[in-house]
Amino acid sequence: MRSEFLSFSPPCLSEQEITAVTEVLREGAWLSSGPRTKLFEENFKKTVGAPSALALNSATAGLHLGMLVHGVGPGDEVLTTPLTFCATANVVEHVGGTVTMADIDPETLLINPAEIEKKLTPKTKVISPVHYAGHPCDMKTINALAEANGSFVVEDAAHCMPSKIGGDWVGASDNLTSFSFYATKNMTTGEGGMLTGKTEWVDRARVLALHGMSRAAWNRFAKGASWKYDVPAPGYKYNMTDIAAAMGLVQLSRLDELFERRMTIVELYKKELGASPYLQILKTLPGYQTSWHLFLIQLNLETLKITRDEFIEQLQAANIGCSVHYKPIHLMSYYAEKYGWTPESFPNATRAYERMISIPLSSKMTPQDAADVVEAIQTICKKNAR
Numbered sequence: 001m002r003s004e005f006l007s008f009s010p011p012c013l014s015e016q017e018i019t020a021v022t023e024v025l026r027e028g029a030w031l032s033s034g035p036r037t038k039l040f041e042e043n044f045k046k047t048v049g050a051p052s053a054l055a056l057n058s059a060t061a062g063l064h065l066g067m068l069v070h071g072v073g074p075g076d077e078v079l080t081t082p083l084t085f086c087a088t089a090n091v092v093e094h095v096g097g098t099v100t101m102a103d104i105d106p107e108t109l110l111i112n113p114a115e116i117e118k119k120l121t122p123k124t125k126v127i128s129p130v131h132y133a134g135h136p137c138d139m140k141t142i143n144a145l146a147e148a149n150g151s152f153v154v155e156d157a158a159h160c161m162p163s164k165i166g167g168d169w170v171g172a173s174d175n176l177t178s179f180s181f182y183a184t185k186n187m188t189t190g191e192g193g194m195l196t197g198k199t200e201w202v203d204r205a206r207v208l209a210l211h212g213m214s215r216a217a218w219n220r221f222a223k224g225a226s227w228k229y230d231v232p233a234p235g236y237k238y239n240m241t242d243i244a245a246a247m248g249l250v251q252l253s254r255l256d257e258l259f260e261r262r263m264t265i266v267e268l269y270k271k272e273l274g275a276s277p278y279l280q281i282l283k284t285l286p287g288y289q290t291s292w293h294l295f296l297i298q299l300n301l302e303t304l305k306i307t308r309d310e311f312i313e314q315l316q317a318a319n320i321g322c323s324v325h326y327k328p329i330h331l332m333s334y335y336a337e338k339y340g341w342t343p344e345s346f347p348n349a350t351r352a353y354e355r356m357i358s359i360p361l362s363s364k365m366t367p368q369d370a371a372d373v374v375e376a377i378q379t380i381c382k383k384n385a386r
């Protein structure tokens, strides 16, 4: 057993990030959105091939702006997956919309387009698919369903980077797409996000992201610039700081290295756990590149004498940090009460939830860390086999 606790998903930082942030502070010129934020937007846009990119203080902000740009309000439905972080649904409530959901595919845990088709109504203003664990959804089918129904698509790409469909990066389409740089995500700025999509929509989001002001500080405080601005709409305070952007620029430049390190751990897990009779690993589909944001095991509960929660307790006792992604939206008290959802409302999501564990995965992990995780899992399985 490990003597030191293995953290679930620590950031992978180098001296480069530390130097970059320190430089911002030493210069002492732009702490908030300034030249580094602009450059981060430019570089991110180039990397994923996006029409436009807007740096924000979170992915949640990007999802909220997506709802606002598409005019979601009372009477409008937003169709999403039950197996997501609460933010995907919360932003719909923030604008007074109605959350509707389509159950997941049991093997990929991604929203199932056949279920989307059943749940679409004339009121569905937005479909909001989540690229769960960084595996892209079937966007060709989802975009076609949206178009036929007159709906917009807002993609939750919080788990992506780098995720691709064929040769195209998630973020390259016209759909508003929201990325997260939260501390546990594949690339991080501590807190942060990026919204990509069609230029006209991203420009609208840019105004709403900074109080609704017609011109950003960036344009007002530069030498020779005018102080004047208008407020055509009451906006929000969602902009990224140059301190965060300095980190983001370095993390983006290290993306290949970070992904390679992550894949070393993933391949080791796949090899050691892929054939276990006690659990299943996530299925990945040909033609897609997943970012492997999460590595899930789903317990074959029939083969074990313990529950998922007991399994987690034993992993933690063995100094292995872990997590669950996610307790589904329909089981959260606010949503269960408001919409009258029960565990049976979305049976595939409920079933997956009851047996899933996210095991440690980060670009910071060593092969020895991964071997410790595998050993702990195998020991617990054997000890508790039915």
Ligand SMILES: *Cc1c(COP(=O)(O)O)cnc(C)c1O
Residues within 6 Å of the ligand: 057, 058, 059, 060, 061, 084, 085, 087, 088, 130, 156, 158, 159, 179, 180, 181, 182, 192, 193
């Ligand atoms: C992390 C996450 C978010 C929110 O990201 P923030 O940057 O923390 O706002 C939204 N959706 C999913 C699926 C996430 O994992």
